[in-house]
Amino acid sequence: MGVTKSDKFTQEQNELSIMVKALGHPARIAIIEHLLKVNSCICGDIVGALPLAQPTISQHLKELKNAGLVKGDVEGTSVCYCIDEKGFEKIKSFFDTVHSILQEKKDECC
Amino acid sequence: MGVTKSDKFTQEQNELSIMVKALGHPARIAIIEHLLKVNSCICGDIVGALPLAQPTISQHLKELKNAGLVKGDVEGTSVCYCIDEKGFEKIKSFFDTVHSILQEKKDECC
DNA sequence: TTTATATATTGCAATATTACGATTAAAAGA
DNA sequence: TCTTTTAATCGTAATATTGCAATATATAAA
Numbered sequence: 023m024g025v026t027k028s029d030k031f032t033q034e035q036n037e038l039s040i041m042v043k044a045l046g047h048p049a050r051i052a053i054i055e056h057l058l059k060v061n062s063c064i065c066g067d068i069v070g071a072l073p074l075a076q077p078t079i080s081q082h083l084k085e086l087k088n089a090g091l092v093k094g095d096v097e098g099t100s101v102c103y104c105i106d107e108k109g110f111e112k113i114k115s116f117f118d119t120v121h122s123i124l125q126e127k128k129d130e131c132c
Numbered sequence: 133m134g135v136t137k138s139d140k141f142t143q144e145q146n147e148l149s150i151m152v153k154a155l156g157h158p159a160r161i162a163i164i165e166h167l168l169k170v171n172s173c174i175c176g177d178i179v180g181a182l183p184l185a186q187p188t189i190s191q192h193l194k195e196l197k198n199a200g201l202v203k204g205d206v207e208g209t210s211v212c213y214c215i216d217e218k219g220f221e222k223i224k225s226f227f228d229t230v231h232s233i234l235q236e237k238k239d240e241c242c
Numbered sequence: 243t244t245t246a247t248a249t250a251t252t253g254c255a256a257t258a259t260t261a262c263g264a265t266t267a268a269a270a271g272a
Numbered sequence: 273t274c275t276t277t278t279a280a281t282c283g284t285a286a287t288a289t290t291g292c293a294a295t296a297t298a299t300a301a302a
Contacts (some may be wrong), residue, residue, distance in 0.1 A: 049290095074290095105241065113227055117223055123168045124217055134256050186262090194280085209277055247301095
């Protein structure tokens, strides 16, 4: 039905999947990579750097913001976007845990 | 248009986003967590462990398999699913990189 | 105040995803 | 062979996502 049964899963599972899902699009990966590359935080010139129209990028930025992966500071007419470390820490800690569990039980599987 | 413009992004961005996207659903997070919990690899009793119907889980497993995050070994009538470490290594290495870049440029941002 | 600039929002078309009942396929056992 | 068991596939309904043109909004500059 196109509708995820969120109520059937834990809050942690839902929260994690929302953050991870926000990175499940090449444009949003590209936005994050761009924000990492320019070493101060960057404004709307993300639009110039990506091959998508301004409204599309604005929408992607909104999703990244909702997921807690990006912050936006208004500065006059423009907006300064930058990475929200807290979100990335949460994701990283999940994958770190997966990795260490896999290390422990090395070779038990297929 | 509901269609991602993959051709406008790098192969790495596309591949990473496909793997990450596969984890962008609470059921698929739950499947991975389940596979980590049972310390030998587990078969179709994932269906018993999750609050979704068998065809739905089969579909989620297929997506995880396509993304290279899970492997399935046929064993008679049943199938033994387990985590594909290689996929998780790739994802982890992305988030490790993000983390270390963020460490370097501590406090430059918003 | 008018104008220019930068972003966000709206509305919509095309496509993708989620979920599951019904069915099929494939191997094991009677 | 027939039956049972397990998992995949098909078909379909409901909903979500992607992308952009057009438009709105908001601040700065003239």
